[in-house]
Amino acid sequence: MTQANWAGNVRFGARRIETPADVDEVRTVLASAEHVRPLGSGHSFTLIADTDDTLLSTARLTSPPRIDAAARTVTVGGGTRYGELAPALEAEGWALANLASLPHISIAGAIATGTHGSGDGVGTLSSAVSSLEIVTPPGEVVRVGREDADFDGAVVSLGALGVVTEVTLDIEPTFAIRQRVYESLPLDVALAEFDAVMGAAYSVSLFLRWNDPDVVDQVWTKARGDASPRLPGGIAEAAEQVHMLAGVSPAATTAQRGEPGPWLDRLAHFRLSHTPSNGAELQSEILVPRAHAVEAIRAVRALAEDIAPLILVTEVRSMRADDLWLSPAYGHDAVGLHFTWQPRQREVEAVVAKIERALEPYGARPHWGKLTRLDPEVLAAVWPRLADFAALARRYDPDGRLRNPFLSFLDAL
Numbered sequence: 001m002t003q004a005n006w007a008g009n010v011r012f013g014a015r016r017i018e019t020p021a022d023v024d025e026v027r028t029v030l031a032s033a034e035h036v037r038p039l040g041s042g043h044s045f046t047l048i049a050d051t052d053d054t055l056l057s058t059a060r061l062t063s064p065p066r067i068d069a070a071a072r073t074v075t076v077g078g079g080t081r082y083g084e085l086a087p088a089l090e091a092e093g094w095a096l097a098n099l100a101s102l103p104h105i106s107i108a109g110a111i112a113t114g115t116h117g118s119g120d121g122v123g124t125l126s127s128a129v130s131s132l133e134i135v136t137p138p139g140e141v142v143r144v145g146r147e148d149a150d151f152d153g154a155v156v157s158l159g160a161l162g163v164v165t166e167v168t169l170d171i172e173p174t175f176a177i178r179q180r181v182y183e184s185l186p187l188d189v190a191l192a193e194f195d196a197v198m199g200a201a202y203s204v205s206l207f208l209r210w211n212d213p214d215v216v217d218q219v220w221t222k223a224r225g226d227a228s229p230r231l232p233g234g235i236a237e238a239a240e241q242v243h244m245l246a247g248v249s250p251a252a253t254t255a256q257r258g259e260p261g262p263w264l265d266r267l268a269h270f271r272l273s274h275t276p277s278n279g280a281e282l283q284s285e286i287l288v289p290r291a292h293a294v295e296a297i298r299a300v301r302a303l304a305e306d307i308a309p310l311i312l313v314t315e316v317r318s319m320r321a322d323d324l325w326l327s328p329a330y331g332h333d334a335v336g337l338h339f340t341w342q343p344r345q346r347e348v349e350a351v352v353a354k355i356e357r358a359l360e361p362y363g364a365r366p367h368w369g370k371l372t373r374l375d376p377e378v379l380a381a382v383w384p385r386l387a388d389f390a391a392l393a394r395r396y397d398p399d400g401r402l403r404n405p406f407l408s409f410l411d412a413l
């Protein structure tokens, strides 16, 4: 029985865990539970999936991928992990536009929290969804596609609408990526030329370790095909394969140094074959409108003395706007300021609250799957469709059987 999340900072309070394998079994579990929460691969750092009654693990909701070449989509069981889908797509000559840093997360769990990779021209992983099959707590099986009125509210669902049993995702013909990592870019240069740096390749990530708050330690670039990244002069490519954490072996990272490889072996930072069962770290992330990214990074730099003693690494990523109500990129292009922390939760939470307060003036949205102080007033201010989402959740789950304390901010809306 799974009792803890990946990071081990959440021990689920469920009295039972059920692992249904198909829609009928999902309906049976839902019918027998007073309170229930779907659980994907358990990679979230918050109590979002917690319940004191029934955890519905999606680990067996992994129906094999069905590719529709004409529609350029793939339909797959919601519990499937990206790391399982990706090789099946590649084998048929297809690709996803993007991946998160880790391919081991479940697809339905990732899209429920607005998970994203990086790329100025690329949307969140949620924005690749073209339709969903959802089993609601009353047992109805609902298929929601882009053409339906509920769709924009139903993708980033926080698991508050029902159990996503199938997901249909956009695909495109397979493509090659060359990954190169550059070292020691002065932060002032990165901020002065922010658009050029973040747009230097198909996907760009900035990594800062905060020993020196004036330096971006690494710039990871993932360029499509034969394209070369266009970075400001004077920044050198790392002489060998590197990890984003100081002193850690790069064995788990995807190939760098410009060695071409298919999308699935380059878009994630970590190799499919490397499966970390748990991690001695915590994560938080704040996402700001692209237009405020430079000011927001400056505001974070002003907190460097608070951040440095607890941080492992910060990652800055970009993403294209979408229309999904609870997406971090709802309504505007966005930039994510991610923090991987040492596992010292109380101290980390205090600094996370400080960062969130400092970034409030910039319309900052927290990542739903990472540590956040979850201030209901702030959430309502930055997600204009939050009340509409609460109404949608009441319609799909009229008795509130999917509610838990994490989601209580929805009750006041």
Ligand SMILES: Cc1cc2nc3c(=O)[nH]c(=O)nc-3n(C[C@H](O)[C@H](O)[C@H](O)COP(=O)(O)OP(=O)(O)OC[C@H]3O[C@@H](n4cnc5c(N)ncnc54)[C@H](O)[C@@H]3O)c2cc1C
Binding pocket: 006, 007, 037, 038, 039, 040, 041, 042, 043, 044, 045, 048, 049, 058, 078, 079, 099, 100, 101, 102, 105, 106, 107, 108, 109, 110, 111, 112, 113, 114, 115, 116, 117, 158, 159, 160, 162, 163, 164, 165, 279, 283, 367, 369, 370
């Ligand atoms: C090492 C690591 C790296 C990460 N990298 C990134 C990254 O690059 N980018 C990023 O944005 N985030 C990243 N994250 C965060 C992660 O992507 C999210 O927490 C994501 O939600 C995890 O997916 P999961 O399947 O583990 O979901 P869980 O944590 O299991 O669940 C998350 C939410 O989804 C709901 N849910 C799960 N499955 C279903 C379903 N079938 N139907 C309905 N609701 C469901 C749950 O109820 C819960 O509310 C990372 C996390 C870790 C630990």
